[in-house]
Amino acid sequence: MVDRSRSNAVLTRLRALLRSNEFYLIPLSLVLGIIAGAIVTLMSQIAQIMHVLIFGIPIDVRLSANAYVNPVIALVAPATGGLALGVMEWLRRRWKLPSAVDPVEANALRGGRLSLRDSVVVSAQTLVSNGCGASVGLEAGYTQIGSGAASLIGQFLHLRRNDLRLIVGCGAAAAIAAAFGAPITGAFFACELIVGVYAVGSAAPILAASLAGALTAQWLGGAPYSLETPHVGTVGIEQYLALIALALIVSAIGIVVMRSSSWVERLFTWMPVWIRPAMGGLVVGAMAIVTPQVLAAGHGAMLLNLHREMAIGMIAMIIILKLFACLVSLASGFRGGLFFASLFIGSMLGKLFAAVLLLVAPSIAVDPLVSMLTGMATLGVAIVGGPLTMSFLVLEMTRSVDVSAVVLAACIVTSICVRFMFGHSFSTWRLHLRGETIRGANDVGWLRNLTVERMMRSDVGKVPSTTTIAGARREFVLGSRPAIAVVNNSDDYLGLVLLPELYLGELDQIADEIQVIELAHYTDVALLPEMNVKTAMRMFDDAEAEVLAVLESAESRKVVGFLTESFARRRYVEEIDQATRGVLGALS
Numbered sequence: 251m252v253d254r255s256r257s258n259a260v261l262t263r264l265r266a267l268l269r270s271n272e273f274y275l276i277p278l279s280l281v282l283g284i285i286a287g288a289i290v291t292l293m294s295q296i297a298q299i300m301h302v303l304i305f306g307i308p309i310d311v312r313l314s315a316n317a318y319v320n321p322v323i324a325l326v327a328p329a330t331g332g333l334a335l336g337v338m339e340w341l342r343r344r345w346k347l348p349s350a351v352d353p354v355e356a357n358a359l360r361g362g363r364l365s366l367r368d369s370v371v372v373s374a375q376t377l378v379s380n381g382c383g384a385s386v387g388l389e390a391g392y393t394q395i396g397s398g399a400a401s402l403i404g405q406f407l408h409l410r411r412n413d414l415r416l417i418v419g420c421g422a423a424a425a426i427a428a429a430f431g432a433p434i435t436g437a438f439f440a441c442e443l444i445v446g447v448y449a450v451g452s453a454a455p456i457l458a459a460s461l462a463g464a465l466t467a468q469w470l471g472g473a474p475y476s477l478e479t480p481h482v483g484t485v486g487i488e489q490y491l492a493l494i495a496l497a498l499i500v501s502a503i504g505i506v507v508m509r510s511s512s513w514v515e516r517l518f519t520w521m522p523v524w525i526r527p528a529m530g531g532l533v534v535g536a537m538a539i540v541t542p543q544v545l546a547a548g549h550g551a552m553l554l555n556l557h558r559e560m561a562i563g564m565i566a567m568i569i570i571l572k573l574f575a576c577l578v579s580l581a582s583g584f585r586g587g588l589f590f591a592s593l594f595i596g597s598m599l600g601k602l603f604a605a606v607l608l609l610v611a612p613s614i615a616v617d618p619l620v621s622m623l624t625g626m627a628t629l630g631v632a633i634v635g636g637p638l639t640m641s642f643l644v645l646e647m648t649r650s651v652d653v654s655a656v657v658l659a660a661c662i663v664t665s666i667c668v669r670f671m672f673g674h675s676f677s678t679w680r681l682h683l684r685g686e687t688i689r690g691a692n693d694v695g696w697l698r699n700l701t702v703e704r705m706m707r708s709d710v711g712k713v714p715s716t717t718t719i720a721g722a723r724r725e726f727v728l729g730s731r732p733a734i735a736v737v738n739n740s741d742d743y744l745g746l747v748l749l750p751e752l753y754l755g756e757l758d759q760i761a762d763e764i765q766v767i768e769l770a771h772y773t774d775v776a777l778l779p780e781m782n783v784k785t786a787m788r789m790f791d792d793a794e795a796e797v798l799a800v801l802e803s804a805e806s807r808k809v810v811g812f813l814t815e816s817f818a819r820r821r822y823v824e825e826i827d828q829a830t831r832g833v834l835g836a837l838s
Contacts, residue, residue: 265408272451275413279420279455282403283462286396286424291467293377293395294429294474297388300381301546312550313383316542324383324538324545328531331382335375335583336524343523352390353397353422353444362401362414369398375585380546384527385534385575386586387547388474389429393587396425396463397444416452419445423456424463431473432646435639436460442636475549475590477647479556482619485656489616496603496621497628497660500596501667504632507573508672515581523583530582537571544568544575547586548594555598556622562609565602569595592633593626600625620653627657628664637661702786703779705821706800706811712737713766715744719752720761728753732797735809736770742807745770746799776801777813783822790815 267274301313304327306320313319342349350368351360376391400421404414419440427436437460441448445456467473485493518526537544543551551568576591604621607614627640634640641661645654711734713722726734728749736744747769757764775793777786777800789798796815802808 268407268413269410272413272455275416275455276458278403278407278417279424279459280462282396282400282417282420283424283427283459284466285399286392286421286459287428287463287466288470289395289399290392290425290428290463290474291470293373293388293391295471297377297381297546300377301383304382312553313546314543314548314552315550315554319538319542319545321539324542325532325535328383328535328538329528330531331378331384332527332529332531332582332584333525334378335585336527338375339527339583340522340524350394353393353418356397356401357415357418357444357446361411362404362416362418364398364401364418366398366402369394372585373398376587379579379584379586382531383534383538383545384531384579384584384586385544385546385548385572385591386579386584387588387590388586389426389547389589390585390587392425392429393422393444396421415445416455419452420455420459423460426463427460428463428467429473429475430643430646431464431468431476432643433457433460433464435643435646436463438639438642439636442639443634475547477553479619479623479647482617482623482648482650482653484652485617485620488614489620490656490659492607492614492616493621493624493656493660494663496600496624497663498667499603500599500625500628501632501664501671503599504592504629504664504668505672507577507633511577511581514577518582527583530578530584533578533582534575537575541568541571544571547590548572549590552590552594552597555601556619560601560605562602562605565598565605569598569602572598589630589634592629596629597622597626599629620656623648623653624657624660628660631661631664632668635665637665700783700821700825701779702777702781702783702800702813705783705786705818706777706779706813707731708811710735710799710809710812712741712809713747714739715765715767717766718762719757719764719766719769722747722752722766723761726752731812732814733799733812734766735799735812736767737809741809743776743799743801743809745773746797746812747771748797771795772798778804779810783818783825786813786818787815787822790818 268278298309301307302309305313305316305323307313307316350372351364353364356362356364373391373395376386376388376394379386380388397418398421400417401414404417409417422444423436423440425436426439427433430436437453437457440456440460441452445452464473518530521529534544572591572595576588576595579586580588600622601618603625604616604618607616623644627644630640630643631637637658638661641654641658644657645651648654709731711726711731713725713734713736715736715738722734726749731749733746733748734752735746738744744767747766748771751769752766772793772795775789775795775798777789777798779800779802781789790796797812799809800811800813802810
């Protein structure tokens with residue numbers, strides 16, 4: 251008992267320290283980085299062993315870098331893995347289990363709360379998908395399990411909402427840093443795509459986790475998605491213009507890819523859910539017979555293609571097949587991410603652009619390697635998001651500020667174009683298709699939680715419509731409430747009477763003759779309990795009202811309370827202030 255009491259006291263003290271000062275989040279983020287780095291290494295090794303055992307490739311060769319795969323295995327392996335995933339999805343729906351929440355959705359809507367069980371399931375499904383050859387990457391599984399473990403620890407330590415969101419970002423940062431051996435990339439990935447902001451208070455924990463993850467993976471055997479490039483030269487002004495043109499082309503392709511995802515998904519909707527991934531696996535396997543470069547994430551293929559000459563037709567064929575393989579894999583039900591796949595396809599687009607430009611305009615030809623790096627980063631921005639994330643990835647790959655500068659310019663152009671013409675990254679677009687309206691990981695969960703039901707006053711005054719002004723005055727004293735509700739014999743809402751208007755001096759002479767229904771306002775306008783504060787304020791503005799009644803539901807006209815505009819706006823400002831202080835690192 252004594253030992254248990256001591257451990258509880260230590261835990262209580264630890265929780266108090268973490269809540270008292272952000273400095274103590276740094277050691278916690280280092281621990282999370284080590285955990286994420288170890289998990290990433292383990293997952294990558296399991297995936298490689300699966301590739302070796304299933305496809306019979308050498309242990310030191312990546313699946314997509316092979317020149318040939320057995321056609322029978324190419325068809326059977328993805329179909330079998332897909333069948334397993336299809337049965338899992340069928341069981342989930344049969345048992346009516348909710349879909350897993352990803353880190354972006356968790357931080358945007360749930361204050362960083364993730365289920366570790368769901369995260370383990372998603373990561374296992376990602377391993378099965380990638381291991382059987384589906385055209386998806388492991389990075390979604392990496393970030394899911396890293397963020398899930400971080401969220402579990404954060405909830406156990408009773409971290410505040412902003413700190414829990416930050417810790418989830420630390421887990422994702424460490425996972426990406428470990429995967430690519432790029433700590434700065436991991437840090438900016440968390441800031442741009444998981445936490446949703448760049449903040450002074452969050453910089454140290456996220457960078458600490460990112461460094462710990464990268465170093466842990468390096469010590470355990472190396473980053474699974476490490477990219478090495480030969481030395482690249484300087485970039486002239488004419489190349490800047492050509493690469494900006496490439497960024498515009500890639501932006502359009504990225505938008506087409508994201509739009510196409512829903513179209514391809516419809517191709518599988520007529521099938522039973524359990525068979526969809528198997529059919530998708532057959533399609534991917536058929537394309538793998540043409541070129542194994544469509545299999546898995548494409549890391550081996552990308553390293554292979556960076557350093558060799560290729561015909562324009564071959565480049566174009568690989569781009570088309572890989573794009574279609576990725577869309578089919580995700581649309582049919584395989585689990586995984588498009589992070590690395592977008593890098594691979596983007597690099598091939600850059601290679602194709604450089605080759606075509608050399609043919610049609612040799613005087614403004616660009617360095618093929620620089621073009622590949624630009625295409626890689628810009629398609630990553632178009633599909634995944636994060637212009638600084640992709641720019642720093644190139645910087646950590648090349649160690650060249652000159653190349654990184656032109657890549658950054660191209661990434662910004664791509665980000666602006668995609669935001670303007672489409673408005674979503676791939677992850678938020680898929681959430682949009684499910685009915686969510688978020689555009690990023692910025693915390694809007696508090697906004698959804700701040701509902702009319704939480705803000706309203708329930709001590710609403712009601713009077714029958716036949717009540718006279720004098721009768722209402724005797725029942726409700728001026729100043730007791732801003733308004734009273736007028737109801738009919740069935741207690742249904744008919745309108746609001748503002749108390750200051752009820753006591754107007756010009757009504758004194760006729761107070762015994764006029765019924766309160768004559769003074770009723772907002773007869774067709776009322777709030778519902780489930781509305782959030784933003785919707786409520788929009789209704790106040792549209793009705794030019796200072797107070798509105800709250801009805802039981804959309805189908806019922808029963809009055810359950812009222813809400814004033816001034817109180818709703820005050821609560822909204824208070825929540826924004828709290829969120830802003832969390833962003834800037836101020837203590838609550």
